[in-house]
Amino acid sequence: MNKWIGLxxxxxxxxxxxxxxxxxxIAQSKKKTKAQEGVEIVMEQVFKVIDALYETIPKDETSTLLGIGIGVPGIVTTDGIVKFSPNIPFKDFELKSLIEKRYQVPVSVGNDVNVAMFGEYKFIxxxxxxxxxxxxxxxxxxxAIIIDGELYVGQGAAAEFGHIVVNADGAFCGCGAQGCLEAYASKTAMQRYVETQLSKGRLSVLKDFHEKDGAVIKSSTLxxxxxxxxxxxxxxxxxxxxxxxxxxxxxxxxxxPDLFILGGGIMESLGKEMMPLVLKEAERHAMPSLLxxxxxxxxxxxxxxxxxxxxQLIKRD
Structure with a gap:
């Protein structure tokens, strides 16, 4: 039986x-990233996860590891170099070649959201x-963008939909640009909106949750x-x-598109409530009948x- 590892x-x-x-x-393994301890420690953690999974493969002639697929946050080139990752100390990091040399199997690396949405697509x-x-x-x-059944990444960073400008003169985004979708509809943006309103004296049960849970208001709390x-x-x-x-x-x-998939913690917790509102607004901006x-x-x-x-990414390759 052929095997693959997804990471x-x-x-x-x-x-x-x-x-x-x-x-x-067949088996799962999990470790803390320990991103604050540097790239070498992060890779030690990665190797521990892969090694633990590799050990579960029966050592017989009919069981073969055919490849390892990896999703990682940030900008990833088509040849598996992580140019930048916001929460992990990878910069111009040749992740694909490093894993391939160590385990002697093909490796595919992609942006985490691209990879996750490809998984949702293949699961459907x-x-x-x-x-x-x-x-x-x-x-x-x-x-993520899938065209004719294949993940489209451009030169590696396509589908950064969070940085579509929805208000040209609006709020500044963490990327440095102004008016990005992420500055209005992400969990971070929603948190900022709530905190601003609470600071103005607004009454809300969210104040109690915010004070109890600290800096982060969870999707389930909302x-x-x-x-x-x-x-x-x-x-x-x-x-x-x-x-x-x-x-x-x-x-x-x-x-x-034929299908539009919405994911992430906010949509998984509040999708039922948000979808009618989202689609009503989308109708105002989409050409007639397209939706x-x-x-x-x-x-x-x-x-x-x-x-x-x-x-699925490595199995496809």
Whole structure:
């Protein structure tokens, strides 16, 4: 039985899984990234995850590791060089060649959101969906483009949908530009909106959660506040949904895909509440009738999207 390893390298944890020919996970391994300790320590953690999975492969002639797929945040070139990663000390880092030399198997490396959305696409496994867009709403906002069933990455950094400009004279984004979608609809932007309103004396149950949980308001917390009809929670959900809708309307105009997948912690927790608001706004910005033929779905794999997508990426190659 042939085997493949899918690896998701994140800012806080490294998650890996061993997959078989039936597309099912055989074993999983997880380690802390330890990003603050430097690149050598990070790679030691990566090797520990891969080694643990490798040890689960039966040592017989019929079991072979055919490759390793990897998703990593940041800008990744088509030849597997991580040019920059926001939360991991990789800069012009030749991740693909390093892993290939150590394990003597083919390796594919891609941006984590691209890889995760490719996993969602392959999991759906519907031949009618040849052209698919993905939008991942988490701490930041990322995207993915699939054309004729293949992941499109351009020179390596295509589908940075979080940096579509939705308000040219608007808020500054962490990337340095002004008016990006990420500055309005990411979890970070929603957090900032809530904190600004609380500082003005707004009454909200989110104040209690914020003081108890510290700096981060969790997606599940926003969901509970929204379900309780908290005025500020409803307002911030409407605020983010508006700008997501603006971006999605424009993306539909550009690509007119068969399917649009929305993922990330925000959409997985609040997708049911946000989708009607997002689509209503998208209708205002998409050309007439284009949205009618586009299917919209919330991601289904959760935390496993990255490892499953990485597996599918290397299995495809």
């Amino acid at each position: 998701d390298i994140g800012g806080t944890k490294i998650l890996g899984a061993l997959y078989g020919e039936d597309n099912k996970s 496994s519907d031949p009618a969906n040849k052209n698919v867009l993905g939008l991942f709403v988490g701490t930041g906002i990322g995207g 969901q509970k506040a929204y379900e309780a009809n908290d005025t500020l929670a409803v307002e911030v959900i409407q605020y983010a949904s508006k700008y997501l809708g603006i971006a999605i309307g424009s993306l539909v105009n550009m690509f007119h 009618d033929s586009v299917r919209f779905e919330i991601s289904k794999l959760g935390d496993d999207a990255g490892i499953y997508g990485a597996f």
